[in-house]
Every structure is written in structure tokens, then in C-alpha cells.
Amino acid sequence: RFVPLTAIAAANCINIPLMRQVELREGIVVSSLEGREIGKSKTAAFDAVAQVVPSRIIMAIPNMGFTPVIMAALENRGLFLAYPFLNMPITTFVTGVALVVSTPLCCAIFPQNAEIKIQNLEPELQAKVKELIPSATVLYYNKGL
Numbered sequence: 001r002f003v004p005l006t007a008i009a010a011a012n013c014i015n016i017p018l019m020r021q022v023e024l025r026e027g028i029v030v031s032s033l034e035g036r037e038i039g040k041s042k043t044a045a046f047d048a049v050a051q052v053v054p055s056r057i058i059m060a061i062p063n064m065g066f067t068p069v070i071m072a073a074l075e076n077r078g079l080f081l082a083y084p085f086l087n088m089p090i091t092t093f094v095t096g097v098a099l100v101v102s103t104p105l106c107c108a109i110f111p112q113n114a115e116i117k118i119q120n121l122e123p124e125l126q127a128k129v130k131e132l133i134p135s136a137t138v139l140y141y142n143k144g145l
Contacts, residue, residue: 005064012056020049020144030116030125030139038132038139039125044116048143051110059106062098070094107145114143 027040115138
């Protein structure tokens, strides 16, 4: 019953970095708190992908984990033997509720605009920050969904 969850987890671990490979190669925009773009950081891109992958996997748990358990419990109680036409609508309803609840919660696990310490950035970006905003200690980036 949990093979699809494992498959989705594995697929997310592969698919998200592949879909965002341009960002991983070229970097994503890092900005000051005021929104002033400083440059592109590969480190920030790696951090962004590292936050999106687990949130996507966790997002699948209610749907792929709880739905089979709930449906098996209903099946064991004989509901679908007595009313077989309810199988599809109940599955759809349980899946829909799981998605409606899990999607916003899991997107919010990590902040959309994440921060990265300047000391963790590439040396050329560190130098640029010291030149443009000497008092800054962190920059911000949009992690994506």
C-alpha cells in the first residue's frame, strides 16, 4: 500500500534537482531586505532545492499514506461490499481533503523568501555585499515551490 509513497519520494529527489538544474548551475538571485538584487548564488540555489525536496515529500504523505489506510479500514468494515458505488467518490473525497490540507501546510514548512548568511555565499558575492551594503549580515532569496 505504501509503494506509491516511496515512488513519489524517489521521484521528487530526482525530478526537482533536474527541473532546477539551470538554477543549480547558474545560481538564483539573492537580494537585500529592501529587495536590492546583489547577484546570483549557486549556494542559495542548492539551499532552495534542499528545502523544496523534503517539503514535496512531506506533502505526499497525507495523500499517499493516510488515504490507503483510511480506505483499507472502510473496506475491512464491509462498506464497499454493501455499497460498491461509494469506493470512487470516497477515495476522491479523502484524497481531495488530504491535498487541501497538506499542500499549504507543506509549502509553509520553509519560508518562501529564505535568508542566507553572507559568510555562506560565494567569495565574489561576499565582496560585492561588503562593497554595496557593508552592514548586511544576511541576504534573501526566493526558494520556489
